[in-house]
Amino acid sequence: MKIIFLMKSDTINLDNYTIKDIPGSSGRLDVISRCILSALLNKDKFDNNILFMIFFKKYGTYIFNTVELNYSIFPKDELLLSDYIYKLIKISGTNKNQQNPLNSIKKESISLIGCLKKLQEQGKNVFLLKESGCSFTKLLGKIKLKKELFLIIGNQSEDFIRSLEFLKLNIPEISLGTKSLLASTVIRLVKLKLAFFL
Secondary structure, three states, X not given: XXXXXXXXXXXXXXXXXXXXXXXXXXXXXXXXXXXXXXXXXXXXXXOOOEEEEEEEOOOEEXXXXXXXXXXXXXXXXXXHHHHHHHHHHHOOHHHOOOOOOOOOOEEEOOOHHHHHHHXXXXXXXXXXXXXXXXXXXXXXXXXXXXXXXXXXXXOOOOOOOOXXXXXXXXXXXXXXXXXXXXXXXXXXXXXXXXXXXX
């Protein structure tokens, strides 16, 4: 089974970015990096059945596919990863930094809403991870039969998942419990629960 995590971020702004204060100068790029690391890494290797899509409001969509990344040079802490993401976004085209281990990452112009509509048209299995959803454990039996599983990780403000545009899609909600958890922790828990099926 392939797990595709979908995450939207409206707060990232790299105009005043400095590596000395990544949380304050980037709109919390460190949180995004932490989620990416939680999704892609597994002890001393990549989880090759994982794909992470981050939808930046200001910078487009970036797809982290472990099949196209080199584990030996991939930045494995959030400080380094954040800095390389900044360079990937800000140094592009013919001037792209050849030393950036993220150069193989694909950029798309599709929005999360556009992506979700496309996935629904294709009959894909898309769920929103939310505290109030159906029990994730109860759905495991059905989920394990699927080839792909698309999981939307909610943002802190939840403005997007409360928007009329999103609500019209009627994305089913699944829950890991009623306790509020950090997005990176949610990702790790999902991977643990599905580990038997990967």
